[in-house]
């Protein structure tokens with residue numbers, strides 16, 4: 516830390532262009548789409564819940580083939596992989612469905628969902644079938660608001676759980692969890708299973 520950085524409060528300045536790294540570590544997810552002929556997968560690290568219940572936001576941009584499909588169909592599946600799948604999930608994010616069948620190349624298994632035509636990812640411990648609820652921020656920010664229509668969970672595959680992109684190609688895994696449900700006095704309804 517240089518003197519110019521230190522305002523006397525003990526913090527070093529953090530580069531603004533890297534601020535996303537401080538907030539990014541939600542779970543890395545796979546987004547499955549189906550264009551009417553072929554199913555595709557992309558890797559997504561910019562995502563968040565928007566409302567209790569079923570609204571999800573994710574950034575998915577026109578550099579992705581999946582963008583065109585999401586725009587055309589208004590549907591996708593958000594699948595949550597566990598840490599043991601991390602290397603394959605990164606590989607999915609380094610290739611495009613324009614030229615590669617990523618299901619085959621990276622050994623993921625498509626299985627039919629119930630509501631949308633995009634397939635679930637069998638290897639993931641959770642799959643959320645989504646429709647586009649609001650695309651008003653897509654043009655400016657590539658930010659899609661999705662509504663979960665059906666969600667699927669396989670507790671046997673959760674294992675060590677989801678993993679998180681720290682924004683720079685390093686990933687953190689969930690280590691131990693801290694159970695503070697007793698202290699969530701104002702939000703008791705959130706702590707039920």
Ligand SMILES: Cc1cc2nc3c(=O)[nH]c(=O)nc-3n(C[C@H](O)[C@H](O)[C@H](O)COP(=O)(O)O)c2cc1C
Pocket residue numbers: 543555556557558559560561562574575576578579580581582604605606607608609610611612613680
């Ligand atoms: C760890 C990781 C996280 C990524 N996060 C995002 C993201 O949040 N939004 C996005 O549009 N692309 C993201 N990407 C890039 C896409 O996954 C990548 O462009 C992918 O090849 C798109 O595939 P497609 O062309 O088949 O749709 C990420 C890639 C990696 C490796």
